[in-house]
Amino acid sequence: MAVEVMEFEGILPAVYLRTGENRPSGFINMDPQEPGTLLDLAMQTVVKNESIALCAVEELPRELLIPLFNAAFTGGHKNIVKALVRMWPFSCLHVGALDNAESFCEILEAMLDGLQFFPVHNSSSWVPKLRILDLRQNADCKTTCFSFMNKFPFCNHACTYSQNSILKLQGANNDHSTSESQLSRPPMELLVDIYFDGSRGARRFLSYLRYKVDQSLGSLHLCCRDLQIEKSHDYRNIQKLLDMVCIDHLGMDQAYLSEVCIIFPHMANLSSINLSKIIFRSYKRKNFKMFLSHLSQLTDLQELSLSWFPLKNQLHKLLRVLSPNLAYLHLNFCDLTNKDFIYLSESLQAKNLKLLNLSKNQISWEDSLPLRILLDNLSGTLQQLEMNSCLITDLILSDFIPSLRHCSHLRVLSLACNPITMPVLRSLLQNLTHLTELKHVTYPIPVHCYEQWHFRDSLDEERLAEVKLEIRSMLWAAQRTDMKWSTSYE
């Protein structure tokens, strides 16, 4: 494809690649959802011969084009993928859970190459059926959304926010009089997740995206749902290319708070925010106040992750602007204090959390009361608690074990790198074996296993092996071999 690679000064975008866990390589996603079958094997054979496969694109019944696409995508057969996108007989096409570790960006570029824009009143009787091309890696997506009627909403993942979305342009919600044939060009959507990280390939991919938007003459809505920005300071080019209202996941790493505040106001539908190493001078200055003000407007916010974000004795300011629906809160390396734990235990916004991660806060514990109150408040919802490297001592842990016992939905507990002795570790295990949903515990290596706590080099492997053996025996005796106890080194 002859595309001029455009310059994005200071921005090096990349396709945001997520690798599904527990997914074997070469996994084939069939629609309807069936595991690998003889049909899969047949299609994998077909795509190995490109000329036969290209003929098959024209000849095969449309239902068989789905396994053919899956085989071509996972096998990295770009020309076949491109031909299939061009001829796709369904309204939507999702990459979904399909994996291709070797040439993922190239395959996505081939898909973009295949994307066609034609006016409805073309002299040719053939009109592309594809309206939504979804390049996001989302394990929950099928390759296409089956619909008995070819009417909107024909795709479960269509944009609902942008004024340039198919929904808004067709007026499908409130104006059924506007038929597709009345539009000079049928609106289309291109769904992507973008990670601006500096790689050359990703920069090239973003140029492809821009090229397709320009080529569509306004009929293509580029819909980014997940935007991750790393070490980037030029947000204006991003803002020009994307409609920020579509973004529901935002991640920013190594940026100034003033830069976060520049793009924040345009993202009204964020459900997840992940900010790391954000630089700002003072809690009293304008940027911090603006940041809190924008947070307060995000009523659908489900997840907030702040790391290397100094909040010493300031947590109450953050908590009081958060949505009470917040379910996932990560506050790693936030320099939290005992006082912040008191705020957290009293906060109405922290009453429905499913996940709480407070790791890497070196707290000078005055007493365990705030922590006990917090866990009691969360006993009906908490599924995951992480407090690694929080300087939790025997005394503090012994105090809050009774509260942990009542967290009946707890599935994951992580208390690595805290100075705990073996008797308290035993007590922890004995008190948690009745929690039937608890399956994964990362426990602190007891202090007696170290010459000097907690330097890895001073770890006595023999003593640690004895600890592991004892824990295995205790789990066996409690008939909880389904529960995995491990150290952070495993």
Ligand SMILES: [Zn+2]
């Ligand atoms: Zn769909």
Ligand SMILES: [Zn+2]
């Ligand atoms: Zn959109």
